[in-house]
Amino acid sequence: MPARHVSRKPRLFRTWRADKSPGHNAFIWEAGRATSAAPPFFKRILIGDPGLQEEFVDGALGCNNPIMPLIEEAGREFDQNCKVSCIVSIGTGKPSVSQFKKPGRIERMLPASIDLVKAVAKLATSSEGDASAMETRYKNCPSLYHRLNVEEGLEEVSLEEWEKLPEVKTHTLAYLEREEVNQKINTIVNSLLGRPARLYKLKELGVSFSDCIVYCS
Numbered sequence: 001m002p003a004r005h006v007s008r009k010p011r012l013f014r015t016w017r018a019d020k021s022p023g024h025n026a027f028i029w030e031a032g033r034a035t036s037a038a039p040p041f042f043k044r045i046l047i048g049d050p051g052l053q054e055e056f057v058d059g060a061l062g063c064n065n066p067i068m069p070l071i072e073e074a075g076r077e078f079d080q081n082c083k084v085s086c087i088v089s090i091g092t093g094k095p096s097v098s099q100f101k102k103p104g105r106i107e108r109m110l111p112a113s114i115d116l117v118k119a120v121a122k123l124a125t126s127s128e129g130d131a132s133a134m135e136t137r138y139k140n141c142p143s144l145y146h147r148l149n150v151e152e153g154l155e156e157v158s159l160e161e162w163e164k165l166p167e168v169k170t171h172t173l174a175y176l177e178r179e180e181v182n183q184k185i186n187t188i189v190n191s192l193l194g195r196p197a198r199l200y201k202l203k204e205l206g207v208s209f210s211d212c213i214v215y216c217s
Helices: 028-035 067-077 114-125 128-137 162-176 179-192
Strands: 045-047 054-056 087-090 145-148
Touching: 028 045, 067 087, 067 128, 087 128, 128 145, 145 179, 162 179
Parallel strands: 087 145
Antiparallel strands: 045 054
C-alpha cells in the first residue's frame, strides 16, 4: 500500500506485464519488504526510479485480505476462457469479537474512548469480512473456494509476540487435525497435482464485485 495514499485498492506488484494498470518493475525482495512493512514494527520501503520513488507499507489498514483484488486482476488481465480449479485464501487466525465497553469517568471526557479506537482499528485490519463475502459468493461452486484460518487460540497473539510461536504452532496443528480442514487440504492438493474435482472458466467467476450473482456452469 502506498504510505501516502492508503485505500481499499492496494498497489499490485506482478510477475507479468499488465496492460491496463502497469506498476513498478520491482525486485521480488522489494515486494516482500513492502508487504511485510507493518508499522510500527518494520520500516517502510522506497521503490521506484530515482527521483520518483514511492514509500510503501503493508496493506493491513486498507486491504488486509487481498482475495478480491486478486480475482479482479485475473478478470482484467487473463483470457476469460482460462480454467480455474481452486482459489485458496490463508488467514492468520480469527480475531476476537469487537465490542464497546461502558466508558469510565475519565474516558467520558475524551472525544473517543480507548475501546472505540481499538474496536475501529480491529475492524480496519480484519480480513474476515472479505472472507465471508467470498464464501457466500461461491457457495454454489463446489470445490472452488477454500479458506484456511485457525479459528481458536490465536485471538490474543499480537504481531510482535514472536516468543509465542510454540503456542501458534499448537493451535495450528489442532486446526489441521479437523476432518473438514483435511478435506479442504486434500481438494487443494489434488487441484495442484492436476486432478481438480471441477474446473471453472474465469468468466464464470463474476469478477465484478458490485454484482452479487454467481455464474457457474
